[in-house]
Every structure is written in structure tokens, then in C-alpha cells.
Amino acid sequence: MLDVRLRRRIGAFSLDVAFTGPESGVTALFGASGAGKTMAVNAIAGIVAVDAGHVRLGPLSFFDTDRGIDLPIRRRRISTVFQDARLFPHMSVENNLLYGWRRIETGERRIDVDHVIDMLGIRALLHRRPHKLSGGEKQRVGLGRALLAHPRLLLMDEPLASLDNARKAEILPYIERLRDEAEMPIIYVSHSIEEVIRLAGTLVVLERGRVIAAGDVFEVMGRLGLLPPGGPYEAGAVVPCHIARHDDANALTHVAFEGGGLVLPRLDLSVGVSIRVRILARDVLVALDKPHAISAQNILPGRVAGLRYEDGAYAEVQIAVGSVRLLARITRSSSERLALAVGKPVFAIIKSMSIDRRSR
Amino acid sequence: MSLTPAEIESLLLSLRISAVAVIGAFPIALCLAYLLARKRFPGKALLDGIVHMPIVLPPVVLGYLLLVVLGTRAPVGAWLYETFNVRFVFSWIGAALAAGIATLPFQVRAMRLSLDATDGGLEGVARSLGAGPLSVFISVTLPMMLPGIIADAITAYAASLGEFGAIITFVSNIPGETRTLPLAIYTALQTPGGEAAAARLAALSVGLALTGLVLAEIAGRRIRRAVEG
Numbered sequence: 001m002l003d004v005r006l007r008r009r010i011g012a013f014s015l016d017v018a019f020t021g022p023e024s025g026v027t028a029l030f031g032a033s034g035a036g037k038t039m040a041v042n043a044i045a046g047i048v049a050v051d052a053g054h055v056r057l058g059p060l061s062f063f064d065t066d067r068g069i070d071l072p073i074r075r076r077r078i079s080t081v082f083q084d085a086r087l088f089p090h091m092s093v094e095n096n097l098l099y100g101w102r103r104i105e106t107g108e109r110r111i112d113v114d115h116v117i118d119m120l121g122i123r124a125l126l127h128r129r130p131h132k133l134s135g136g137e138k139q140r141v142g143l144g145r146a147l148l149a150h151p152r153l154l155l156m157d158e159p160l161a162s163l164d165n166a167r168k169a170e171i172l173p174y175i176e177r178l179r180d181e182a183e184m185p186i187i188y189v190s191h192s193i194e195e196v197i198r199l200a201g202t203l204v205v206l207e208r209g210r211v212i213a214a215g216d217v218f219e220v221m222g223r224l225g226l227l228p229p230g231g232p233y234e235a236g237a238v239v240p241c242h243i244a245r246h247d248d249a250n251a252l253t254h255v256a257f258e259g260g261g262l263v264l265p266r267l268d269l270s271v272g273v274s275i276r277v278r279i280l281a282r283d284v285l286v287a288l289d290k291p292h293a294i295s296a297q298n299i300l301p302g303r304v305a306g307l308r309y310e311d312g313a314y315a316e317v318q319i320a321v322g323s324v325r326l327l328a329r330i331t332r333s334s335s336e337r338l339a340l341a342v343g344k345p346v347f348a349i350i351k352s353m354s355i356d357r358r359s360r
Numbered sequence: 361m362s363l364t365p366a367e368i369e370s371l372l373l374s375l376r377i378s379a380v381a382v383i384g385a386f387p388i389a390l391c392l393a394y395l396l397a398r399k400r401f402p403g404k405a406l407l408d409g410i411v412h413m414p415i416v417l418p419p420v421v422l423g424y425l426l427l428v429v430l431g432t433r434a435p436v437g438a439w440l441y442e443t444f445n446v447r448f449v450f451s452w453i454g455a456a457l458a459a460g461i462a463t464l465p466f467q468v469r470a471m472r473l474s475l476d477a478t479d480g481g482l483e484g485v486a487r488s489l490g491a492g493p494l495s496v497f498i499s500v501t502l503p504m505m506l507p508g509i510i511a512d513a514i515t516a517y518a519a520s521l522g523e524f525g526a527i528i529t530f531v532s533n534i535p536g537e538t539r540t541l542p543l544a545i546y547t548a549l550q551t552p553g554g555e556a557a558a559a560r561l562a563a564l565s566v567g568l569a570l571t572g573l574v575l576a577e578i579a580g581r582r583i584r585r586a587v588e589g
Contacts, residue, residue, distance in 0.1 A: 100489030
């Protein structure tokens with residue numbers, strides 16, 4: 001288990017976070033800018049000092065102020081992928097890639113250089129200098145350099161934030177492959193909900209230096225009252241699905257989840273492939289009876305699992321459908337009119353068109 | 361305009377003394393610049409002051425201090441002479457030492473500026489990738505400083521060609537041994553009818569200084585391009 005606890009006070013800002021994550025897979029640190037995400041990863045890497053805390057990975061402590069342990073940065077083997085890549089400008093791509101790899105003892109090298117170069121598609125760039133690379137290429141090289149240093153822990157600090165959407169789409173599959181192939185914990189810092197949904201297994205939400213929610217990404221995203229940095233309109237559950245079948249005649253795709261299914265506009269993915277579907281709370285209607293003459297394709301029977309009234313006109317309803325929890329954002333007066341209460345059977349109605357296709 | 365053999369001798373002597381001064385001071389300046397730019401330690405302000413002293417100290421005083429410490433009858437100087445048969449006074453090596461110390465602060469200052477301009481974040485990246493302190497310095501810090509420090513070494517060289525006060529006080533004005541260009545100009549001006557010689561040597565000095573500065577600029581640009589690709 002990855003076990004992180006950090007306390008640091010600097011001026012008016014204080015960081016006080018504790019979270020755990022799996023030893024293999026992505027733990028996302030998610031929050032608005034200024035939430036303390038970058039300070040947290042810099043503290044983990046050892047770039048900034050903490051007043052108190054520890055970072056442990058299984059039996060190994062990178063530092064632990066209680067026990068007086070503080071491994072020097074170069075012995076931690078924690079690699080970071082930065083937003084600005086931070087490649088060495090005076091070295092070729094190849095020398096950048098091999099910088100950490102050359103410092104690993106020959107017998108300990110498990111990661112194959114050629115495999116990484118091919119996985120990242122950077123073979124043609126090996127003899128170039130970093131300033132001749134595009135933003136996306138730089139990030140791929142940064143990823144390769146971090147990976148080839150055989151890290152015990154990989155930190156990714158907003159690796160896609162400085163790229164346009166096309167470049168992001170170009171890099172994301174590489175990060176997904178890395179996540180699936182590399183047997184190491186990855187801490188992924190981001191303020192983008194799409195990236196988090198797509199990559200994370202564990203989600204840690206930060207706000208003003210504190211953890212406000214942490215846990216399994218689906219469970220956390222289905223919680224009531226958790227407002228993402230994008231504001232209440234961005235709130236929404238994430239549902240783990242797989243492609244069940246394609247309805248080519250109508251250009252639709254049916255996806256299934258535990259205890260239900262959804263109909264989406266046609267997705268270009270094979271049957272059986274796992275996808276994560278994000279359903280925004282503002283796109284979900286709530287009905288007490290099953291409507292018949294309605295254009296919406298998705299009418300899911302469930303029960304109210306939670307209800308939260310906000311200060312203004314709105315209410316947030318958590319609906320259990322099979323094993324998943326959906327969120328619906330409706331007006332408070334509607335909720336009162338339907339006499340919604342925990343345990344009440346309801347139907348969640350979702351237009352196929354509204355389902356967020358970016359978060360596949 | 362043609363130079364007399366004695367003037368050519370002065371020119372070559374100047375070039376040699378400056379070369380030894382700058383090359384000798386280079387590693388010392390690099391260590392000092394690194395300490396001052398990247399480390400915190402007690403007495404840092406004092407060290408900084410001592411390093412920069414030659415800028416504000418009258419060169420004559422620098423020469424005098426060297427004489428007091430390294431003269432053949434001074435304790436350190438006598439010991440060096442008896443043990444290693446090394447004599448600084450009345451010798452071109454002494455002139456190089458004086459010129460080296462006089463231009464050391466310029467080298468340190470310039471190196472410190474290039475160190476400050478180098479991205480310290482990249483050194484952190486290198487450490488996180490497993491590099492030790494020396495390895496970080498050689499593989500990352502030094503190459504990134506290089507454009508700055510080569511250009512500055514050339515500037516320091518041009519500046520040390522002009523050292524006068526410290527040299528004449530410490531090692532005197534001996535033809536063929538310590539009579540560098542500035543000393544030759546001074547000597548010519550002291551000699552009746554030497555104005556023409558002084559003018560020739562002065563023009564030579566101006567030319568050398570200008571060449572040095574232009575070379576430094578070009579070298580800096582070239583190396584920057586080579587380092588950054």
C-alpha cells in the first residue's frame with residue numbers, strides 16, 4: 001500500500017493531507033489550482049520539505065519525520081513527469097531517456113529500453129534536441145525518461161495541462177498503457193475531471209490543502225455534495241461499463257454495468273471493452289412512474305439512496321441503480337413535489353445524447 | 361606601424377601571463393561561484409566580500425599585500441622558496457598570480473550569474489533520476505553554464521591584460537620577465553622620446569581589448585547554440 005501523510009505550513013497556506021493508494025495503478029490528486037496538489041507531489045518527491053509526515057510504500061519509507069527517516073532524493077527512485085517536461089536542453093532525446101537508466105545497476109534493469117521507445121512512439125526522435133520537439137513529443141520523452149529510471153513511484157504533475165485537446169488525446173493512450181503495464185504506483189495530479197475519470201482507480205480530492213474526499217473513483221464520484229472544481233454543473237457519477245452490443249441500424253451502442261445498462265450514441269470500440277461513462281447530475285431526470293411516451297432512451301429503475309438540499313433552488317439526489325450510484329441534480333421544489341425520500345423507488349431518466357462521450 | 365623586439369616581447373609576455381592567470385583562476389572561481397550561488401554556510405557574506413575585494417581595493421594595495429605575504433623574506437614566500445624553490449617576486453609567475461587574483465572576482469561574478477540563470481529545477485530532476493552531486497554538476501550544471509563561462513573567461517582574459525598596479529608593486533617592472541603591455545606603456549612614457557612607442561602600444565592594447573570582447577560575444581552565442589541544439 002502507498003501511504004502518504006504530509007503537513008506543511010507556508011505563510012497563510014497550510015497543507016495537511018493523508019491518503020492511501022494501491023501499489024499498482026493510478027491514484028489521482030484532484031482539485032482546483034491552489035488546492036495544494038503540486039506542493040503535495042513536490043513534498044513526496046523531496047523537492048520541498050515538510051514539517052511533518054511520511055511517504056511509505058509497503059515496507060519502505062521514503063521519509064518519515066516520526067522515525068527520523070529521510071532518504072536522499074537520488075536514493076528514493078521517485079520519478080516525476082512535469083507539466084513542462086523539464087527535459088535536459090543540452091542532451092539529445094536518447095541521452096535524456098537514458099539519464100536515469102544508466103544510473104541503475106545492470107542487474108537491476110527490468111525495463112527494456114526498446115520496448116519503452118516503441119511504446120511511446122519516439123524512435124524517430126532519438127537524435128533530436130528537446131527544443132526541436134512538439135509539446136506532445138516532449139511529454140512522451142519525459143514519460144519515457146521517468147519510466148526508464150525504474151521508479152518505485154511515478155509522479156505525474158499535470159502532464160497534459162499545457163497541451164491542446166488534440167495533443168492530450170494523443171498522449172492519454174500512452175499513459176493508459178503505462179498504467180496497465182507498469183507494476184508501480186502512479187500519483188497523477190490533475191484539475192481535469194476527464195483525465196481523472198479516465199485514468200484513476202483511486203481518487204483523492206483536495207481543497208485548500210485538505211483532503212475532502214478519497215476512495216475508489218466510482219464511489220467518490222457518486223457521493224453527494226462533492227463539488228468538483230468546475231462547479232456544481234460538473235458534478236456527476238462515473239459508471240464502469242463494458243460494451244455489450246452495437247445497434248448499427250440506429251447508430252447506437254449498448255453498454256452494460258452491474259445491474260443495468262445504457263444506450264449511447266455509437267462508440268467505435270469492440271464488444272467487451274471496458275469504458276467509464278460519466279453521467280452529469282444535471283442531465284438526469286427523476287420520475288416516480290415509468291414514462292412511456294418519452295424520447296429519452298435510458299430509463300433506469302432504482303431507489304433514492306441519498307438526498308441533499310442545497311442552499312439555493314437545487315437538490316442533489318443519489319440514486320442506486322444496481323451496484324452503481326447515479327447523481328441527479330433537480331430543483332428542491334421538484335424533490336418536494338415528488339416527496340423524495342431515502343429508499344423510495346424512482347426512475348432515473350437520461351438522454352443518450354447527454355452522456356459524456358469524452359470520458360471513455 | 362611596426363613593433364620593436366622589446367615591444368613584441370611585452371606583448372607575448374602579456375598574452376602568456378593573462379592566459380596562466382585566467383586558466384589558473386578558472387577552477388577556483390568555479391568552486392567559489394558554486395559555493396556562493398548554491399550553498400548556505402556561516403561566513404558566506406565574508407567569503408563573498410573577500411572574493412570581491414580586488415574590485416574595490418587599489419591594485420597597488422593588492423600588490424603590496426602579495427609582497428607582504430609572498431615576498432622572499434615574508435614567512436610564506438620564504439617557505440615556498442626554500443621548500444619548492446618557487447619565487448613569485450620579480451617573476452612572471454608572480455605577475456600571473458597578481459593578475460589572476462585581480463580578475464578572479466570578475467570570473468566569479470560572471471559564473472555566479474550564469475549559475476543563477478541556469479534552471480535549478482533541472483538539477484532536481486537529475487537528482488531524482490539517481491545522479492549524485494558531482495554527476496549532477498558535470499552532466500547538467502556545467503554544460504548549461506558553459507556559454508556564459510567561456511565568454512566570461514575571454515572577457516577576464518582581456519581584462520587581465522590591463523593589470524598594472526598589482527603587477528608593478530608585487531613583481532616590479534623587469535623587461536622580458538614582468539614588463540607586460542601596460543608596464544611597457546608606462547615605461548615608454550617615462551622615457552624621453554617614448555611617446556610614439558607609447559601610442560603604438562596603447563593602440564595595440566585597445567585592439568586586443570576590443571578583439572577580446574568581440575570574441576567573447578561570438579563564442580557565447582556559438583556555444584549557446586551548440587549546447588541548446
